[in-house]
Amino acid sequence: MTVEQLSQYWDDIPAGRENAASYFELCVKWGINERQVRNILHALSLFDNGDKYVLIRSARTKGFYRSDDIDEIQAYRRECLSKGKSIFAPVKKCNRILHDYGQIDLIINAFFDLLDN
CATH class of the missing domain: 1.20.5 (Single alpha-helices involved in coiled-coils or other helix-helix interfaces)
Incomplete structure (x- = not known):
């Protein structure tokens, strides 16, 4: 996956816990299945574009989101x-x-x- 593709997916992940996106929402948004979404989320977990956000993929929250909250x-x-x-x-x-x-x-x-x- 290219940096440009990762950047596009990264930008699609909402910021803030209150805006967390579910697997279903990401499947619809990206037009792919859940396995492909998991693979992209894994790649995004490793992706570092230099910003101050981290992809939160916690079992304690519903959905996925970017956070800059320390x-x-x-x-x-x-x-x-x-x-x-x-x-x-x-x-x-x-x-x-x-x-x-x-x-x-x-x-x-x-x-x-x-x-x-």
Whole structure:
């Protein structure tokens, strides 16, 4: 996806929690199915055009929106880190076992230790 395409999709995401767009609304707006919307939202989560907005894709809110509110951004960051810790928790043990078999270097676990901070 080009930067121009991402910019167009980014501009379509409403600003502010009160204006959050649902999957259905984005499907209609973009003329695509929910899976394609999810893929675009994922790409937009990684997209950094230099502005001060973050795409909020929180399980605690209904819909998707851009926010420049520091409190919302901090809360969303905590939510993302919490999900990441949960998802990656088993990897630390896998890494230890693979290290015992000479398959990986334990330095990788330092990354996972950083997530705990």
